[in-house]
Amino acid sequence: MKDIKKLWVFIITISALSLALFTLFTWGEGQTKKVNVQVVARIGHSGDNSSADDPYLFSQIWSAACDAEGNVYVLDYKDVCVKVFDQSGRFLRKMFREGRGPEEIGVPYLAVINKYSNHLFVLNMYGTELKEFDLSGKYINVFHLPHQIGIFFDFIDKDRLIFINTKTDERIRVLNLRSMEFEKGLAKVEPVPSVVFAKQRFVIKDGILWTCHNDKTELTGYDFDSGKEVARVPIPEKYEKYVIDRGEDGYGAWEAARVRQFAQPIILNDSLYVLFTRWGWTSEKPAKEKSRDLSLYRLNGKRLEKVTDLPEGSLMFLGDTWQNRLILYGSDPYPQVKILEITE
DSSP, X not given: OHHHHHXXXXXXXXXXXXXXXXXXXXXXXXXXXXXXXXXXXXEOOOOTTOOTTOTTOOSOEEEEEEOTTOOEEEEETTTTEEEEEOTTSOEEEEEOOBSSSTTOBOSOOEEEEETTTTEXXXXXXXXXXXXXXXXXXXXXXXXXXXXXXXXXXXXXXXXXXXXXXXXXXXXXXXXXXXTTEEEXXXXXXXXXXXXXXXXXXXXXXXXXXEEOOTTOSEEEXXXXXXXXXXXXXXXXXXXXXXXXXXXXXXXXXXXXXXXOEEEEEEEETTEEEEEEEEEEEOSSSSOOEEEEEEEEEEEETXXXXXXXXXXGGTTEXXXXXXXXXEEEEEOSSSSEEEEEEEEO
């Protein structure tokens, strides 16, 4: 009887050790830890019983960016201003007003922090000029762009701008703001209606530029120096091609695009993730949005694996990231910014 008990103890011990070793040695082969998601701040409210100058009342948010301290800079397109909040959502200051003066802006598309200079850049006047300010809102410079920029842009150093390009077959281009010369073009792709890649973004990590083209369910990597494609990683999501709806009403002919999904690479805690958005539309023409659901994927070796769905970010768009935080903005049920913290 004692021998049988010893045998069972031996079997259980060996099984436990085998399971531990299996877990250890298969971690790099597609095993991805789940993450926890916490809403650390909500910025904005419905405006009920508040005054027009309430700092937490927005009209139409078009972008949200973070500085090195985690402060959030929210561009209100309709109110033509930038409002600044700390990382807990507390209002700090309001900057700019509508106009053509040095510390005024007009028809602003995006506000982006250059993390190399610690300056704020506002894409202004329908994307034809770029205004540079310090983080207090003091005017520094204005750049008249060689052609319109209307989608995502960022910086690779103090002077060079990298942006999503709508003018040529090179989807991503680098512009030197001092010389106003285009220095590099990457990612030649087949042309599609610009609305299809209106949410396209990119990140550069370890010399590789990562992006997700158009509405495709794949992540593509390019060697930033040579421009050569070096990786193509499928996103495990069903692909549904965009639809162009056409019709005619009392105002004449109209045309509208319906995008079913888009993906955006981001960096959280120095790891590469992809924020995936599924867009639901009604069947009528023109269709109306009925849902916008977000999921988070992480690059694990040569695979992208889902780590969590993000119901906390439903009906919201990506603004920026900071450390392990996602900054999202949306307009449903009212214009607001939400800060999500992602932890293992």
